[in-house]
Amino acid sequence: MSSLKTCPFDKNHILQAERFIVHLVRCQRNHPNVQVRCPHNEGHIIPPGEMETHLNVCDTRALSELKDQQMVQKPVEQPLLPVGESWDDDPDVGTYDPNNYCEQNLVIRQPVNLTKAQRKQFRLKERERLEKMDNSTSDGSKP
Template sequence: MEGNTVEDIVTCPYDRLHCVLRKRLQLHLIKCRLNYPHVELRKCPMNQLHLVPEPEFQHHLMNCPDRKIIAHYKYSGETTFMKHEPIESEENWDDTDTGDYNPETYVRNNQIIRQPIGLPSQRKAFKHEEEKRLQQFC
């Protein structure tokens, strides 16, 4: 495991012998949950990757390492937004006289290659018509 430090390795909550890279833990938990259906663990509300047995759950909630991150955003007054004056413009995109966009019409009238779909006989006819359509652009 090149480039990985000890902090990057975590222990699986289902089997303490499983040591997994932190970035692979989510996939590992999905597989391990199927292998250990009898083990009941609760998800931490602050980090869904924290799976804790019921007796230890309250203790984990009080000491969860991610608790400080949630508390920082919950209680700090750092939710300031940039405010600016309204921008004046001559453009009005609501009053346009263009019709609705139809992708079939656009593709049919421009030099765009389309893929045939359907039964073999329909694909053969489609290819023949596509050749005719694309020749008008040459």
């Protein structure tokens, strides 16, 4: 059986521990600015006058302080890049041209944004190109 907790906003609300945080979010909408949240645990909601007392006796304070100390003690190591490397010294490589690739290989292309006459001419040239490519590949030679 799960433990029961009482809502700090409304003492009539008694809920299961698993649902407590979800309830606090919803119940706080009905009671804005009534109580203060503990900086060590969001589930601890305390009246403003009792905050200092709670901070001294908070059971999760030790865990959050330990976590803060561990985070401070671990410095972030910066990876060192080799100084001698220069991208300007790399050989010039041409850019990829998809149209050039399509013209040299067996790729079916579609006419886009052309007039009716231009589409007809494009398809005629494509048929010739593909037949020429097909004949050259069937002969065993590469285009």
